[in-house]
Amino acid sequence: MEGTIAGEGTRTTRKEAMAETRRKLMAAGREAFGTIGYAEASMDDLTAAAGLTRGALYHHFGDKKGLLRAVVEEIDREMSERLGAISAAAGSRWQGLVDEQVAYIRMALEPEIQRIMFRDAPAVFGDLSQWPSASACVAALKAHLDALLAEGAIVEIDTEAAARLISGAGGYAATWIATSEDPAETSARAVASFRTLLDGLRARGM
Amino acid sequence: MEGTIAGEGTRTTRKEAMAETRRKLMAAGREAFGTIGYAEASMDDLTAAAGLTRGALYHHFGDKKGLLRAVVEEIDREMSERLGAISAAAGSRWQGLVDEQVAYIRMALEPEIQRIMFRDAPAVFGDLSQWPSASACVAALKAHLDALLAEGAIVEIDTEAAARLISGAGGYAATWIATSEDPAETSARAVASFRTLLDGLRARGM
DNA sequence: CGATTTGACATACGCGCCGTATGCCACTAT
DNA sequence: ATAGTGGCATACGGCGCGTATGTCAAATCG
Structure with a gap:
């Protein structure tokens, strides 16, 4: 029913993976923005630190401001x-x-x-x-x-x-x-x- | 004595010219920073608006922050x-x-x-x-x-x-x-x- | 259960902008 | 008048953002 072999528990359904990358990006954003600041934060470095690329960022948050907005709301x-x-x-x-x-x-x-x-x-x-x-x-x-x-x-x-x-x-x-x-x-x-x-x-x- | 033809009054001694370009840059800075904001202000556009180039800016203020600093102090x-x-x-x-x-x-x-x-x-x-x-x-x-x-x-x-x-x-x-x-x-x-x-x-x- | 579609994310590209290195020419000093 | 100084313009390299395009796994449907 879930498209997975059995109830493996940590199996990677689509939504889980997405939520996970979102969390990684938010965490990296809080870290970078909170230390070096928004202006100095490079989105290449930030996403790399999260084990991802800018593609993920622009997919989830639209642009650099979008990530800051999400972080601020959190x-x-x-x-x-x-x-x-x-x-x-x-x-x-x-x-x-x-x-x-x-x-x-x-x-x-x-x-x-x-x-x-x-x-x-x-x-x-x-x-x-x-x-x-x-x-x-x-x-x-x-x-x-x-x-x-x-x-x-x-x-x-x-x-x-x-x-x-x-x-x-x-x-x-x-x-x-x-x-x-x-x-x-x-x-x-x-x-x-x-x-x-x-x-x-x-x-x-x- | 002044290196100019005669007492023309508005003749361009070195210091006067420098003070004038400084004023132009400061004015352009106040205009640009005060409207579109610091981050969005392009130094190419800003200096061009003052009838100058980035060369003048970096000579007088060192960098973009230097101009902002001078404007803020004023x-x-x-x-x-x-x-x-x-x-x-x-x-x-x-x-x-x-x-x-x-x-x-x-x-x-x-x-x-x-x-x-x-x-x-x-x-x-x-x-x-x-x-x-x-x-x-x-x-x-x-x-x-x-x-x-x-x-x-x-x-x-x-x-x-x-x-x-x-x-x-x-x-x-x-x-x-x-x-x-x-x-x-x-x-x-x-x-x-x-x-x-x-x-x-x-x-x-x- | 296999074929098709979807979409999450990576890769590739162009552009703008900053900072620096170099060059030119008017003004200054002797 | 000639040599020198320095204010400013021009030329160059690099980086970072945003977008367009590609790819592959997961979801959907017969």
Whole structure:
């Protein structure tokens, strides 16, 4: 029924092979884009590292940008999941917001995320948060702010705009930290100031 | 004495000619980088548009990145001047800070600044605020915050870190606005939220 | 179960663009 | 006026992207 001799388990049906090469290309893309960067990455080298040729790449992703797009979407999903788990584990809603944003900054310190999501992708695609898969991080942050506003826990503010401003500040903080000489110390400073800045949004009546 | 026939005024001494070609190349660079972007800009086309060839470019700037570097430094100086004038014209120190930051966001709406300073330059050079000429905008903002902190007008905070966070939020707001469908309305929302966010830094005792 | 079709991927090609090496000629110095 | 300097143009090599074409294994159908 499957066109194979028996239930050999690791037999190479067409779909499996395709998924495998796709995974190889994505992995090679994350590796190359995350280290030497998008502009410097050669598609010949990248595909060769995956044990393939450019033919496979253009078949699956159309062009060089297509591979970057796929990689970005994958990383975006992973980030959302991790952030969601963190805010869900927090004690209060406010604490969840703070934890999530601090985690966001810390995630942006990971070289792969730093380089691909905060440096190359915006240059190639313009603004990320305007996507179909719209950088779910901003969306989650807005939802958080909406809930807090409804509770009266924060001052009156346009939650979408605020979410974008906060996210922008966090992203910039990450690049500042990543390019500094002492990332650990810089990170501590950035996070502390970030907490102060966020605290300014809490409702004054306490 | 000048190697020319007479005091013709517009006679071509060596230095003048060099300065002129440099200006032409910079102008062509700002035009090309500011519209089609750094990656898509062909140095053949760019130099031809300036009435020159790639020979002149590589003589003056070394390579493609060299021209971008020079363009970025020039724009950075212009931005600092404009922002300094704005904050100097404000009534109070706090008002100067707010005006300056709002102006920063609005400046980032200019296509040339948006594309070159906020999109391409960070991708090519990494973080801008770590430069020799260190994006004077951040430095000016930090100085502002230092003064306000000394006056007791804002809450206790690491002023450099805060300056970078604020600048990051502003920069991101600008790209959000620039890529939105209705920039005017989005701009109003961003600026309003930005004011609220800044307001959270003011000393609670009023 | 064998013939035919499909399509995933490799190979081959052309073009554009960058960076360098070389050449030319106007301006400078003596 | 003559020798020399250097700003800029021209010529060359190489690389990387995107496309067109080929190939062979897996899927489909009688």
